[in-house]
Each structure stands twice: as structure tokens, then as C-alpha cells.
Amino acid sequence: MKVDAVKTLNEIKRKLHDSGDVKSRTVQFFGTQISLCYIAPITDNELLNNTLIYPLINFSDEIKGKDIVDILYDKVLANQEVTIFTDLQSAVDKMLAGNTLILVDCAEKILGCDIEKITVRAVAEPPTSVVIKGPREGFTESLKYNLALIRKRVKSDDFVVKMLELGKMTKTQIAVVYYDSIADKEVVKDVLKRLNSIKIDGVIDSHYLVSYLQRNKNSLFKQVGDTEKPDILVGKMLEGRIGIIVDGSPIVLTLPFILLEDLQNSDDYYTQPIRVTFVRALRLVGVILAVLLPGVYIALELYHYKILPTEFLITIMNSTQGIPFSPFIEILFVILLFEILYEANIRMPQYFGMAMSIVGALILGETAVNAGLVSPPAVMIVALSGITFYIIPGQASQFSILRLLGVVIGATLGIYGILLFCVFILSYLSNFDSYKSAYLAPTAPYIEEDQKDSYMRKTIDEMKKRPRSISNNKENNNRR
């Protein structure tokens, strides 16, 4: 490749369809024309002036007989991260990622200098993983910053970062991170193979990769873990998991994933174990209430009212008297109302939030009850079930569908149907093995050692081994 400072520059501009944000500067360097080509919005202007243009203009050393490119590489840009390109396409690709290209007239190479302007929001506590105690740093949309947040916590030569580029049009940077001696080599190989085989025009967010990484593509249940916090990611990597960071996304994917992970919270490891055990039991009860409570209520009201204690039955009968709808329609109506309010609430500007709550909970709910359209127990049951969804926010969308199924089954088959439904779900989940890890582990299969951090939690010093529920390097199983 022979570079012509002007012609090559024009060729680059033509390649980029004369985009308005492609800028160039031309300087004379000991009589040789040098063109600098960059994309203005992603180039740090100050760095460009201070580290490129100023040194080029003011360079005064002897250059007798030396190649200009070598002088630039060795002396002028010695402090910079410089890449040498021998073909135009790879140089343009790098320019699109934030490099400034240095086109030296008559040279055979193009130099690329990384002076990318990283536009990133400040590191803040992610709204989905708020903690009372513990680190509050959250990932941002910048891959570099995210890697920095991890590196800050990981100072081991065992930590591996594998870089990939995905998306024909977006050329998104992906980092696969893991501990070499802890992660299962086969799982790492499998994940990398799957990622490398992805053919897609763009990766906008990490969730674009989920369907490529999960085994049961059409399943309702989540099969890939995610986190917005570096401390959680490091904790998971120490157990043998692999992290997948996508440039432009604050959510890092983790693999393998087991159901129990959503029952755990980063807070759990910074709080008293007894309290954690209690809270985890509450979460489990919450899951059961969230999914089954409306279905069980309908089943009891329609088929098995004899089961209820007399006083309770009388209270319910008094409350439901005069309601024009059947319990099934009534509950379905309240669930629908709840789901609409929820969708509207999360997408509404924050300053409407309070008004929305008042309109939703007080006016709509209260009026519906007063008008005799729905009964107070129905509102209470759906509200309780709705609130308990968010005890485990990671599974809220799945629970919402399961709750609807539970309601339909409760209305058609009663308690018998609900019980069969539960067995079916358990049976279905029992087959979900994600990357050599059983989805319901350490409950099914039961792994005794892992009970120290399952539904209960023991102190950190008692957890001497890495969990066996996660496929990891079994030879390096000791945490000590």
C-alpha cells in the first residue's frame, strides 16, 4: 500500500460516504505532508492538539536519512498507543472505533493513534441492585471503564480478558472475563465458540447475546445470569462463572446460571448470616405467593370453600357478595389493571410517578371496590402477589406469566390442577442444565456442601470450598 496524504484521505472520506463528522488536518513535517483523519465526536480534541498536532509542529530533532513513519512511531508518538496498519480497511475500522489516522505521504503504512473521547456517565449505584451495605459502584456503558472497575478488584495474573468483536455493522467490542484456574475450560471454550459463531448485524446491548447463549431458546425461564455490579461479577467469577461484557451495555452477562442465584443478593454477603437465612426464606415464600396466591384463591373460592375455616369463609363471602363477575374474571381484571399500571408507571416520567400511584392505587382500586366491581380480597391478593414479584426482580417477568397460568389452572382444575402445575414446573426445570450446571442445584440434585450458601447462609470462613453446583475447575476447588 502506497499512501498519498491527499488521495488516501479522500478515499477514506469516500469510503465513509463523505460523512460530516469525518474531519482532517494537514501538517508539514520536515517537508513531508501528513494528514490526520479522525471522527470528531469520538475524538478527544484536547488530546489531539496536545499529543499529536503540537508535537508534530514542534519536533526539532535530527531526522537525516530516517523513515518518517519510524520517527513518528519512535519519537513523536512515543507516549501514545499507536497501531500500524498495512491495509486501508483495517485502518478505517479502527478510526471508527476512535483512532486518529496519520497518513504520511509516500509511506507504506498508516499509523493509528488512540485518542478516543470516552463519553460515559459517572459510576453510580445501579437502580436494580440497591444495597444497604456493601459497594455501590455499578457498571457503565463503557467497556473500558467496566474492565477498569473489575481490574480494580482483581489483581491476579490468573484473570483473563478475551476480546471479541461482534456485529457486522456495529462492530461491538465484547470482553469475556474469567479466572483461568477457576473456570471450567470446557465451558469457556463452549461460550467462546458460541460467541464466535454469532452472525448478526448489530449488538446494541448485552441482552442481544442471550438467545445465542441459552440452550432452551423458547423457554420462559431465564438461563443466563446478569449483573450491574462489579463486586457481584467478581464474586461470581470466584465461584467459576464467566462474565460477558458488551460495550455500550451496563449489564454484564454471567454463565453458567442456576435458579438459586436470583434468590441471592449481594447484600447477603455483607449482612449477618442468621438474618440472611431469614431473608432468603422470606424470598422463597415470596416466590410461592407471587406465582400461586391468586390461583389458589380462585381454586378455594370456586371449588374448595369447605376447606377454609368458618370465620375466614364468612369474611370472604361477605366481601364478595354482590360482585357481578365470577372470581376468575374478577382476579383476571385486577391482574390486568395491575400490569397496565406497572407498565405505565415504569415508563412514565419520574414526576408523574407519585400521581400515578395515587390514581392507580387509591382512586382506581378504591373506586372499583366501592363500585362493587371487584372485591377487597381480590385486590389484596393481587396486590400482595404483585409486590412479592419484586422480592426477586430478576424473575419478575417469568413470574407474571406463571401467575396468569396459575390463575387459569386454578379456575379450571382447582387445587388439584395447581398441585400438578407445581410438579410440572419442577419437572420442567429439573431438565434445565446450563453449561454443565443443574438449574435447580443445589436442591435437585442435592449437594450437601453447597447448602452453606443456598437457602441458608453460613459465615464466609465456613465456606471453604467453591460451590459444586456451578461447573468449575474441580481441581482448584479450595477457596483457601
Next chain:
Amino acid sequence: MKINYRQLSIITFMSFIALKFLALPSLLYLESKNMSMFVSLALMIIDGLYVFVILDLMKKSGEKNIYEFMKNCLGTMLTKIILILLILKYALVVGNISKGLEFFVVENLYSEYSWFVFVLPLMILIGFMVYKGVRNIARVSEMVCWAIVIGLIYIALKALSGIDLLSFLPFFKDGVQPLFNSAYIHLSWFGSATFLFMLFGFVDFRSEKKSKMIKYVIFAILIVQLLYFVFYGLFEITSPTHNYCISDISQFSSTYSAINELSWLVVSMWIVAQAVQLALYSYCLAQALKFLFDIKGNILPIIIVILYLFMWSFIGENTVRMERIFFSSFASIVTLIAQYILPIILEIVYAIKNKTKRNKYKIERVKDERKEKNRDKKEIEVNI
């Protein structure tokens, strides 16, 4: 798709309590009166011992399934005959559990509805679990086992205060003969270890701890005995009229009331136990059919089993009474052979075959050694 030793212990536990809380306690009382508990205790202990005999065979079979193992020991013809017997045994258990579940559901929870409404979802569930295999059944059992145990203990303990201890006296008023008669007549309700035959080659013995299996078997026996103790203590001479032990304990105990009782929810947990047990024996039935007719895939035997399950919905209560009589005669012989005689025969044949093999091996080794000696002698002579 192997299961570990703990999972095996749990499904053994589930198999041991299967069928025990339906009509069995009332039927036992007909012959053995207030000594019925001894009959069930003795037969369950024998079942427990047979678990270890079959497990020993399972270990000896290595990676082979029951068909290959029996074919090696007994030949194809005998193997097929035994498979037919096992199919009969599994089919009887599947039918019995499904009928028990039907009466439990229809009589206790949905008196105004037809069982046909409820059998379809059950068929889907069982079909799915059987299709997914024994590991799936084992994992589900692992999760529901303790909820079922807590439910059973709760029912027993809550009714414990209403029992009359004197009703168990005097001991052995009619001698021991009625107990033997009762044991033989109701043998088909036992034989809880027969399901193990279909797990040959599916168990990972690396984590084997015999004590674990012993604990689960003893625990199963104790739970059954506790419920029987409560049942006979509560109902005394009226026991034969109470055909559904588990629901009747809750329904007629003085500490419960027939309606307005939240503990019915606990009783409902029994449905889960029945479903899992049904899946286990349906799996065994499908496997046995697969071996007998040399069916390649899993779908066809599962469809046959599901249709068989559906067929039981057409059998009315009178037919069930007839079936119970049938159970008490023909089924006892099937159980006697399938569980109690077959393992012993297999052990003996395996030992003889192994001994013959070992002897053959010894003879061949001696022959080889002699040949080598002769060759050496000849070589020496040639050299000389």
C-alpha cells in the same frame, strides 16, 4: 442420565410409601385385625432387605440394563417371561395408584365432577416426566419428598391424641396364622423394591453410602407404621370401612372437623406424592415394554403407558372391588415371583456363571502354563 445414590434412596423412599395410605390398612384389618401393623411391618422390612439384594445385582450388572443382565444370566426366553411378569407387576401398581388418586381427588375434593376432567392433565404430566427419564423423576422426588413427609407427620401427630391404645390389645388373640394369610393375600401392595430392576445401568454408585439407603428405608417404614398406628387406633373395628387411610384420618379424627379445615391443604400434598409415584412406576412400565418388544424410541412405550393410565378411568368402583380380589390372588403370585424369587434366582445364577467362568479361566491358565513349559522343554532339547 444417571442418578446418584441419594436420589436413588429418595425414590426408594417414595416407592415404599406408595400405595400404603390408600385402601391397604383397611384391607389388612379384614384378616389380621388389630395386629395388622405387624403384617405391614414385617413385609416392609423384607422389602427393605430386598432393596439391598437388588442393589447388589445392580452393582454386579455394571453398565448393563436389566434386559442385558438377565439375558446373560438366564437366556432370552426366560428373560422375556420375567419381563412379562414385571410388566404385570408395574401395570398393577400404576393402575392401583391411579385409581387411588382418582378416588382421593373425586371423593374428597371434587365430589360433583367427573374424573375425566382431571385425568388429562395427569396424563400430560406423567407423559412428560416419563419422557424426561428417571433423572427427572428423581430430581422432582428430591424436591417434594420433605414437603410430603412433613404433611404426613402433621396429619399423624394432629390425630394422635384421639387414638385408643387399648384397641391394640390383646396381642395375637387369634394366633399368628391370620397374619401369614393376610401377608400373602396382600403381598401385591408391597414388593416396593421391584422398581429397582428398571434402574439397572442408571445409577451412579460412586457416591454410594449404604447407611443413607438404610436410613431412608427405616424412615419410610417408621412413617408408614406411625400412620397405621394412628389409623387403627382411631378407627379400631370400623377400620375396614375406611377405604382411604390418609383422607379418612383427617376427616374422621376427633381433632379435625369434616369441613372448614385448612389441614386439607396438607392432605392435598398427597396428590403430589401420588403423581410422582405414578411417574416412577409408569417409567418402569414403559422401560419394561421397551425391553420386551425391543422398541427403539421412547415415544411408543410412553403412549402405551399413558393410554393404559387413561383406560383405568373407565373402570368403575365395582370393578375396582373385583380388581382387589384379583389383586389378592393372581397379583400376589406375580409379586412373589417378581420381587422375592427373581432376585434370589439372579444372584444364584450369577454366582454359578461367575464360578464356571472363573473355573474355565483357571483351567485355561493351567493349560497355557503347561503349553509354555512344554515349549520351553522342546526349545531346550533343540538347543542341546
